[in-house]
Amino acid sequence: xxxxxxxxxxxxxxxxxxxxxxxxxxxxxxxxxxxxxxxxxxxxxxxxxxxxxxxxxxxxxxxxxxxxxxxxxxxxxxxxxxxxxxxxxxxxxxxxxxxxxxxxxxxxxxxxxxxxxxxxxxxxxxxxxxxxxxx
Numbered sequence: 001x002x003x004x005x006x007x008x009x010x011x012x013x014x015x016x017x018x019x020x021x022x023x024x025x026x027x028x029x030x031x032x033x034x035x036x037x038x039x040x041x042x043x044x045x046x047x048x049x050x051x052x053x054x055x056x057x058x059x060x061x062x063x064x065x066x067x068x069x070x071x072x073x074x075x076x077x078x079x080x081x082x083x084x085x086x087x088x089x090x091x092x093x094x095x096x097x098x099x100x101x102x103x104x105x106x107x108x109x110x111x112x113x114x115x116x117x118x119x120x121x122x123x124x125x126x127x128x129x130x131x132x133x134x135x
Contacts, residue, residue, distance in 0.1 A: 018061075019043040022052040022079065023068040023095075028119055032066055032095075035125050048072055049079025056083060062090050064128070066120065069096035069107050077110045084111035093128045095120060 019041050021032045029045050036043045041064070046052040048071040065083070069076040080092055093114040094107045104115055114131050116124045 017041045017063045019064040019066060020046060020052060020055065020060075020062040020090075021066045022046045022049060022071070022076065023066070024048055024071040025068070028068070032120050035120055035122060036066075038122070039125065039129075049074030049076055049082075052079050053082050053086070056086060056088055061088075065090050065092045067092050067094050067112070068118075069094060069098060069103070077107055080107070080110040080112060091128070091131070 017040075019036050021029050021036070021043055022045070023029045023032065024047055029047075033043055033045060044055070044060075044062070046055055049067070050073045052065065052067070053074065065088075067076040067080055071079075074082070076094055076096070080094070083090075083092065091113045092111060093116060094104075094110075094112040095116050095118050096103070096107065097118045098104070099117060108115055114128050116128065
């Protein structure tokens with residue numbers, strides 16, 4: 001199931017899938033990195049939204065961005081808006097421990113392709129990858 005989503009993505013892009021994990025919490029970054037790595041997805045981290053914007057400004061591109069909502073310097077909502085304004089077409093999946101409908105809606109309206117509650121699990125990541133492969 002998951003393998004087919006990843007295989008489909010690789011066939012479409014012709015290369016390995018890359019992801020950027022954007023989160024200020026070290027533990028969450030490590031968990032999300034390991035989940036991605038276990039699925040064969042190369043990944044890099046950013047500690048806040050501004051780092052994510054700067055990484056993309058330097059010319060890097062990622063197939064998938066896992067974006068936390070609450071971070072210092074530049075939060076996930078503002079970072080997502082900036083990335084979209086820069087023309088970044090990567091799939092952006094927002095993650096947060098918040099579940100209030102208004103907050104989730106604001107995050108989605110910033111330009112997310114998907115939203116999941118923290119922490120990500122393999123099942124949640126597979127859900128994101130299936131949306132990615134059918135997009």
